[in-house]
Amino acid sequence: MRERYASGIDDATAQKMSDLLNANLANVIDLTLDGKQCHWNLQGTGFIGVHQLLDDTADRLRDVSDMIAERIVILGGEPNGLASRVAKDSILEDYPTNITEVPEHVRELTSRYKKVAATLRKAIEAAGDAGDEDTADLFTEASRIIDKDAWFIGANAPNK
Structure with missing residues (x-):
């Protein structure tokens, strides 16, 4: 591990949190890429609004990725957002390439957002249990x- 900048956190906890952060970094990067895949391929009624929304959500996801990566460095770890790592470690399956219609993409992407958010909530608990409240807050x-x-995107799906 590199030099740690977070005081009051022991080496074992810092390593455990770096590993947890890196796992979630892979998920967030993959979700960002899924959003762009959707952005490039959706068609149909409501296209332009969702298309523009997905640019905004991708920007926010990149901010989240930066926040996670910076915390890893603060803890003395090394963030790993390489494509090969993301592909290997993300909890998300490959984004379907056989869909085009806005409602299909909205449902698919909303489901993925919810899955990543659920994993983050488990990470909140793990970080709190480890005594790293700063990482839990992140x-x-x-x-x-x-x-x-997820709510913004999902609001674009017609009710069944």
């Missing part, structure tokens, strides 16, 4: 952002 902020964007 995961809380990330889950709030992702929950809100």
